[in-house]
Amino acid sequence: MTIREEWLKKDGSSFPGKTYVECLLKPVFNDQRDYLFHAMFQVHRAHVLMLCEKEILPAEDAKKILQAVETIACCDYQQLEYDPRYEDLFFMMEARLTEEIGKELAGNMHIARSRNDMGVAMYRIVLRDRLLDLIDKVLTLREILLKVSSEHLETVMPAYTHTQPAQPTTLGHYLMAVHDVLERDSRRLLSAFQNVNQSPLGAAAITTTGFDICRDQVKESLGFTSMVENSYDAIAGADYLLETATVIIVLMTNLGRWIQDFLLFCTREFAAVRIADPYVQISSIMPQKRNPVSVEHSRSLASSAIADAQAVCTMIHNTPFGDIVDTEDDLQPHLYQSIDKCVRVLNLMSAVISTIEVNRNHLLQRAREGYITITELADAMVREKGISFRTAHQIASRVAKTAIQEGKELDDISPGMIDRVARDVIGYDLAFTAEELKRVCDPFTFIEIRKCPGGPSPVEARRMLDEREKRIRENRQDWQDIQRKLEAARTDLNRRVQELIEGR
Known part of the structure; x- marks a missing residue:
C-alpha cells in the first residue's frame, strides 16, 4: 500500500477528511x-424583521422563522x-431550523444575506462587547490610581532616569503619570470600539443585493452606531481587527513598564511598598519570603496578551483584500484571548494598587x-547669585564629586565646601548661608x-x-451611555420579535 493509499484509508x-476535521473543523x-452563538441569533432576528417590514418575507413566514429562531436560541449551546x-456552527443551526420549519422557510431566512456579511457582523458584535468590558476595567484602574494618588501628593520619593535616582518627586505625581x-x-480603546461598532450587514457576499433591503434598519436593530457603507469594504476591510490588536499591544506595553517598577518597589532592598497579603505567596521552602506573585503574573499575562494581539496582525498581513472569514475563524480566538488576558491584568493590578x-x-x-536635589542647588546659584546656568552646573557637579569623596550626603555639606569649589571655578565665594543651603x-x-504646569x-x-x-x-458616564444604548437596542429588538410572533 502506498503512503497515499494509507493516508486516504485513514482519513x-x-x-x-479526518485530519482536516481534527485539526480545523472541530476546533473552529x-x-x-463558545464565542459567536448569541451574536448569530441576534443577527437572525434583525435580518428577518427587516425582510418582513420591507415585505420581502410575508409576515406569517417571518413569524414562523422567528418562532424557530427563538426555540433554537434557548438551547444549551455549550x-x-x-x-x-x-461544516460549521452556521450550517448546523440552519439544519436545526430546517427541522423546525422546513427547507423553504429556513432557506428564505437568508434572502439578501451571505455568510460573509453575517460573519463579519457576528465578529463585530462579540468584539464590541469585549472592548466595552476592557474599557470598563481600564476606567476602574484609572479611578483607583487617582484615588491612591490623592493620598500621596506629599509622599516624597526619588524619580528615576536611566534607572538612577534623578530628582525628588512624589508618589502621587508618579501614579498620576x-x-x-x-x-x-x-x-x-474607545476609538477602536467606535470603528468596530459599524454594521457590515447588507453587503451580502461583497456587492450587496438586488433585493430592496434597508441596511439602516438592521444597523439600528443591532445597536451599531454607523454602517460600513462600501460593501466591498464591509467584507474586505479588516482594519477594525488590526486597530483593536494594536491598541491592546500599546495598552499592555504601557502597563508592563510600570508593573516592572512595582516589582522593583516591593523588593526587600528597595522596600518602597508592601503588597497586601492576599496577593503574595509564601515560598514552599523559605518561610520568610513574600513572593509578589500577583505582580509577577500580571507582567507575564501582559506579555502573553501582546503575543496574541501580534498574532492577529501577522495573520492579516498579506491576506488578500477580500473575504477573509476563513482566516478570521482562526484569528478571532487570539483577539478574544488577548482581551481576556488584558482584563485579568487590569483586575489584578487594581487589587494590588488599592491595597x-x-x-x-x-x-x-x-x-x-x-x-538628587543638586539641580536645585545649581538653580539657586543662577537665581540668587547671578551666575550662568552652565557655570552653576559645573560648580554643582564638582560639589557632588567632592561630597562623594568625603563620604557625605548633600545635606551634610557646608557653605565652606561650596565656596572652595566656587573659588576654583569662578574665583570668588558664593556665600550661601547654612540656612539657605539647608533649604536648597x-x-x-x-x-x-x-x-x-505638570510639576510635582x-x-x-x-x-x-x-x-x-x-x-x-x-x-465613565460616556461608557454607561454606550452600554444603555446597546441594551436598549437588544431590548427593542427582542420586543419587536415577540410582537411579531404573538401577532400584536
Whole structure:
C-alpha cells in the first residue's frame, strides 16, 4: 500500500477528511459555539424583521422563522458538539431550523444575506462587547490610581532616569503619570470600539443585493452606531481587527513598564511598598519570603496578551483584500484571548494598587540620598547669585564629586565646601548661608517650588488631580451611555420579535 493509499484509508476519500476535521473543523466549531452563538441569533432576528417590514418575507413566514429562531436560541449551546455532517456552527443551526420549519422557510431566512456579511457582523458584535468590558476595567484602574494618588501628593520619593535616582518627586505625581498614559489608552480603546461598532450587514457576499433591503434598519436593530457603507469594504476591510490588536499591544506595553517598577518597589532592598497579603505567596521552602506573585503574573499575562494581539496582525498581513472569514475563524480566538488576558491584568493590578502599603519614611530618606536635589542647588546659584546656568552646573557637579569623596550626603555639606569649589571655578565665594543651603537641599522644598504646569508641587498636583477626576467621571458616564444604548437596542429588538410572533 502506498503512503497515499494509507493516508486516504485513514482519513477517508471525501471531504472532510479526518485530519482536516481534527485539526480545523472541530476546533473552529468549538470557538464559534463558545464565542459567536448569541451574536448569530441576534443577527437572525434583525435580518428577518427587516425582510418582513420591507415585505420581502410575508409576515406569517417571518413569524414562523422567528418562532424557530427563538426555540433554537434557548438551547444549551455549550452542549453542542461538532458533527461531520455540517461544516460549521452556521450550517448546523440552519439544519436545526430546517427541522423546525422546513427547507423553504429556513432557506428564505437568508434572502439578501451571505455568510460573509453575517460573519463579519457576528465578529463585530462579540468584539464590541469585549472592548466595552476592557474599557470598563481600564476606567476602574484609572479611578483607583487617582484615588491612591490623592493620598500621596506629599509622599516624597526619588524619580528615576536611566534607572538612577534623578530628582525628588512624589508618589502621587508618579501614579498620576501612570494614570495619564492609561487615559490615552482609554481614548485609543474607545476609538477602536467606535470603528468596530459599524454594521457590515447588507453587503451580502461583497456587492450587496438586488433585493430592496434597508441596511439602516438592521444597523439600528443591532445597536451599531454607523454602517460600513462600501460593501466591498464591509467584507474586505479588516482594519477594525488590526486597530483593536494594536491598541491592546500599546495598552499592555504601557502597563508592563510600570508593573516592572512595582516589582522593583516591593523588593526587600528597595522596600518602597508592601503588597497586601492576599496577593503574595509564601515560598514552599523559605518561610520568610513574600513572593509578589500577583505582580509577577500580571507582567507575564501582559506579555502573553501582546503575543496574541501580534498574532492577529501577522495573520492579516498579506491576506488578500477580500473575504477573509476563513482566516478570521482562526484569528478571532487570539483577539478574544488577548482581551481576556488584558482584563485579568487590569483586575489584578487594581487589587494590588488599592491595597498597597507605602513606606513613606523610607522613600523620604531615599530622596535625601544620592545628591538628587543638586539641580536645585545649581538653580539657586543662577537665581540668587547671578551666575550662568552652565557655570552653576559645573560648580554643582564638582560639589557632588567632592561630597562623594568625603563620604557625605548633600545635606551634610557646608557653605565652606561650596565656596572652595566656587573659588576654583569662578574665583570668588558664593556665600550661601547654612540656612539657605539647608533649604536648597531639602527635597520638600525642591518639590514645593516646582509649581509649573505638570510639576510635582502639591498645589499643582491637586489641580491636575481635580481635572482628571472630572474627566474620568465624564468617561465613565460616556461608557454607561454606550452600554444603555446597546441594551436598549437588544431590548427593542427582542420586543419587536415577540410582537411579531404573538401577532400584536
